Amino acid sequence: MSLPDSLSKLFAYIDNNKVNFIETLIEAVAIKSVSAWPQTRDECQRMINWAQQKMEALNISCKQVDIGSQDLPDGTKIKLPNILTGTLGNDPAKKTVLVYGHLDVQPAAIEDGWDTDPFVLTPKDGKLYGRGSSDDKGPILCWLNAIEAYQRQNITIPVNIKFVFEGMEESGSIGLHKCLMSMRRWFDDVEFACITDSRWLGNYPCVTYGLRGLAHFNLDIECAKMDLHSGVFGGTVYEAMTDLFNLMGQLVDVNGKILVPGVYDDVEPVKPDEDKIYEKIVFDVDEYQKSIGTPGRLLYENKKDLLQHRWRFPALSIHGISGAHCKPGQKTVIPGKVTGKFSIRLVPNQDPNKIEKLVVDYLSKKFKESGSPNLMKCQMSHGVRAFTENPINHNFQAAVRATEHVYGVEPNLIREGSTIPVTLTFQEVTGKNVLLLPIGCGDDGAHSQNEKINERNFIEGSKVLGAYLYELSKVL
Amino acid sequence: MSLPDSLSKLFAYIDNNKVNFIETLIEAVAIKSVSAWPQTRDECQRMINWAQQKMEALNISCKQVDIGSQDLPDGTKIKLPNILTGTLGNDPAKKTVLVYGHLDVQPAAIEDGWDTDPFVLTPKDGKLYGRGSSDDKGPILCWLNAIEAYQRQNITIPVNIKFVFEGMEESGSIGLHKCLMSMRRWFDDVEFACITDSRWLGNYPCVTYGLRGLAHFNLDIECAKMDLHSGVFGGTVYEAMTDLFNLMGQLVDVNGKILVPGVYDDVEPVKPDEDKIYEKIVFDVDEYQKSIGTPGRLLYENKKDLLQHRWRFPALSIHGISGAHCKPGQKTVIPGKVTGKFSIRLVPNQDPNKIEKLVVDYLSKKFKESGSPNLMKCQMSHGVRAFTENPINHNFQAAVRATEHVYGVEPNLIREGSTIPVTLTFQEVTGKNVLLLPIGCGDDGAHSQNEKINERNFIEGSKVLGAYLYELSKVL
Numbered sequence: 001m002s003l004p005d006s007l008s009k010l011f012a013y014i015d016n017n018k019v020n021f022i023e024t025l026i027e028a029v030a031i032k033s034v035s036a037w038p039q040t041r042d043e044c045q046r047m048i049n050w051a052q053q054k055m056e057a058l059n060i061s062c063k064q065v066d067i068g069s070q071d072l073p074d075g076t077k078i079k080l081p082n083i084l085t086g087t088l089g090n091d092p093a094k095k096t097v098l099v100y101g102h103l104d105v106q107p108a109a110i111e112d113g114w115d116t117d118p119f120v121l122t123p124k125d126g127k128l129y130g131r132g133s134s135d136d137k138g139p140i141l142c143w144l145n146a147i148e149a150y151q152r153q154n155i156t157i158p159v160n161i162k163f164v165f166e167g168m169e170e171s172g173s174i175g176l177h178k179c180l181m182s183m184r185r186w187f188d189d190v191e192f193a194c195i196t197d198s199r200w201l202g203n204y205p206c207v208t209y210g211l212r213g214l215a216h217f218n219l220d221i222e223c224a225k226m227d228l229h230s231g232v233f234g235g236t237v238y239e240a241m242t243d244l245f246n247l248m249g250q251l252v253d254v255n256g257k258i259l260v261p262g263v264y265d266d267v268e269p270v271k272p273d274e275d276k277i278y279e280k281i282v283f284d285v286d287e288y289q290k291s292i293g294t295p296g297r298l299l300y301e302n303k304k305d306l307l308q309h310r311w312r313f314p315a316l317s318i319h320g321i322s323g324a325h326c327k328p329g330q331k332t333v334i335p336g337k338v339t340g341k342f343s344i345r346l347v348p349n350q351d352p353n354k355i356e357k358l359v360v361d362y363l364s365k366k367f368k369e370s371g372s373p374n375l376m377k378c379q380m381s382h383g384v385r386a387f388t389e390n391p392i393n394h395n396f397q398a399a400v401r402a403t404e405h406v407y408g409v410e411p412n413l414i415r416e417g418s419t420i421p422v423t424l425t426f427q428e429v430t431g432k433n434v435l436l437l438p439i440g441c442g443d444d445g446a447h448s449q450n451e452k453i454n455e456r457n458f459i460e461g462s463k464v465l466g467a468y469l470y471e472l473s474k475v476l
Numbered sequence: 477m478s479l480p481d482s483l484s485k486l487f488a489y490i491d492n493n494k495v496n497f498i499e500t501l502i503e504a505v506a507i508k509s510v511s512a513w514p515q516t517r518d519e520c521q522r523m524i525n526w527a528q529q530k531m532e533a534l535n536i537s538c539k540q541v542d543i544g545s546q547d548l549p550d551g552t553k554i555k556l557p558n559i560l561t562g563t564l565g566n567d568p569a570k571k572t573v574l575v576y577g578h579l580d581v582q583p584a585a586i587e588d589g590w591d592t593d594p595f596v597l598t599p600k601d602g603k604l605y606g607r608g609s610s611d612d613k614g615p616i617l618c619w620l621n622a623i624e625a626y627q628r629q630n631i632t633i634p635v636n637i638k639f640v641f642e643g644m645e646e647s648g649s650i651g652l653h654k655c656l657m658s659m660r661r662w663f664d665d666v667e668f669a670c671i672t673d674s675r676w677l678g679n680y681p682c683v684t685y686g687l688r689g690l691a692h693f694n695l696d697i698e699c700a701k702m703d704l705h706s707g708v709f710g711g712t713v714y715e716a717m718t719d720l721f722n723l724m725g726q727l728v729d730v731n732g733k734i735l736v737p738g739v740y741d742d743v744e745p746v747k748p749d750e751d752k753i754y755e756k757i758v759f760d761v762d763e764y765q766k767s768i769g770t771p772g773r774l775l776y777e778n779k780k781d782l783l784q785h786r787w788r789f790p791a792l793s794i795h796g797i798s799g800a801h802c803k804p805g806q807k808t809v810i811p812g813k814v815t816g817k818f819s820i821r822l823v824p825n826q827d828p829n830k831i832e833k834l835v836v837d838y839l840s841k842k843f844k845e846s847g848s849p850n851l852m853k854c855q856m857s858h859g860v861r862a863f864t865e866n867p868i869n870h871n872f873q874a875a876v877r878a879t880e881h882v883y884g885v886e887p888n889l890i891r892e893g894s895t896i897p898v899t900l901t902f903q904e905v906t907g908k909n910v911l912l913l914p915i916g917c918g919d920d921g922a923h924s925q926n927e928k929i930n931e932r933n934f935i936e937g938s939k940v941l942g943a944y945l946y947e948l949s950k951v952l
Contacts, residue, residue, distance in 0.1 A: 373772020
């Protein structure tokens, strides 16, 4: 496939402006827009303002939408960062694509084990280290880089673009769904949606057509109105922690099989030809295992089973306990009230509310059988369905062609195991095809220490988005 | 029993100086001497220095003993607070009593659910709320109050006193045993030892002749070299938390029965006449239950069974997990390495090393059976035998009489369920009778939120200690 002239010019501009593009990313990473921390909430808004300035410099017409306040657990209220919308072009003869990204980041601190200051973008060995470099400031800047290239090379952008950038994604996208539903008419002309907030599988380009959902549970048990000294009271009270370990020890077996009856009922059986999809995917199981550093084997050692259990089967993880002793060292306490936390990643056809009922009924039954006189309450704190999209679609076709222009290979067609609720909202408000087009690599460490984006992915990713806009105008 | 003149004068002084004594307790509680937190380690030493000043003002000759450093789990070393020794009087014609207390406190923070700042002593309804008010700063000040009363009333203190105050009791008394063993000769003239670091049974004065021991365990499980995103990795790795809940869910049943085979083998059977001891004890089961605030029934509802399971039978408590998510809110993490913490309170005849072997063998067998390929290590981090003393002794007799002088009742003769390792060390280095003479009430909340000491116990307790010194000189 030979490269169209306009894309050649576009790509040359992007290559020639690498240094400028990285400098803008340095500015973006330096803004500490951690949405989880109340004390950096102003920085989230500052990040929104900063992005608006950059977008307006590219003639994108911007608007900030006030989505009100958040109630913190301590009872105080705190302003949410505005949602930033933008419009570039409104030619009725062109198609309109909706673009989403987020400008907030996960918490980060050098004490967590970073090798460099997380808010100082640090280049090393072709990698750009810094919080948000890959999740999701870098990919947002790739859009702006591509648009700048079009404009400076005097190439007409062949589609209209609508932008939704938010500042609360890492904290559950509070307020986003409601806001987008209320401005539903604004999406009337959208024909495609594209989200650049996921990553490749390993180091091979990808387009993504599915995500797992999430049912997150809190299990409260109370045995006393306060914490008790285990010497003074041990042996006389029914202990909440005993109940908690008894119940949560019956959620999942060592091999990852969820023990809650009925949980697998709605999971779609693997279709006869489905396994073939996995054969094509470029993925190295050994590399994957090495990056995790498991002391023994993985749950599955062949590519197909491993990927299916990441993407198309549910998985239950126990995350922790609040209310118990959790620091290093010894504290001989009988915690009075504890909350166990666990979640199930859901797959297509699983309904979070049905899963909630199954889990709550199961644990309630087990608790009753145990005979404990303590107080027990289990509820789902957060439920999101899985997302899937039909990849046999012009939107995906444009992304595949764009990837081929830049990387010279057909991208892996993949799902992801994690959850991005805005995918479902976009399906709902547009009724159109929603594509996940990842920019960074699987080893970018999106929520970990030493997050990075490869310089290559940042620059070639800008080209992919530019080419995607071009190919969108060609399809149909 | 009529009150001797010297005690009348002593008690009057203590009553008249209540306000000053409480002010000194305010100062003591304000020093955040939490030994478990590395960041407040300096405050533990500051607390030792503060106590030395107060003691020197009473002509107690003090010395601080350097006991070196502690190795923290992260590999760093941190200085231990010195041990504070003191001597008051060395008249060979008098008996010498050895006194022990500790100046460090349990962790506390308003977020844990305190109604007031834990480090600001707050009087309310005859109670003095604050961390360390009862455990163990208040009781230490009772000694100093009693000595001040003797001196200001010009009454000769009828015994010599040696003091050992430490700053690491709440963190396993690291370094204390070795230090006391190395200064063994210093104890040569000691005839009695008295420890004021326990509490009454309920609200009735007590003297205490037994304590349970402790075997504290850490169970480490590792499944990855770092924490993992549960969306991205869930379903592909053997999770450490699953193993932990599986194993720790098999330690104890809901009714408190320890499931580790052999753990009960060495527990002394109840003797035919043993039950009678419990008949005499003043104790209200309903009050006990009310003070805990259990939502349902207790494990035992009659006095004898309840007290026997506090004092003479072992109990297993699960305290918590480090390395997992433990804050409020949602964090969908697969922790890479976790440490479960639990302990067994031991009773006379149980050997901590034998218990360690039983527990480690049991969990290792269960882990092997589970087939998990993760890394698992279980070890006893702290082991202490139970303590018992013969209460038919002049030391106890003096304490009983002192209590009768102040409270007008014969104290309960009790054991305690908790562990104070220094009791065993004192038996070893002195070869003499070791008495526990509690000052505070059973509902003081020694390791809980809203720890308090009743104003009455603080003031009358000062009198009891003054009277105990007097009675010690009369016995024999």
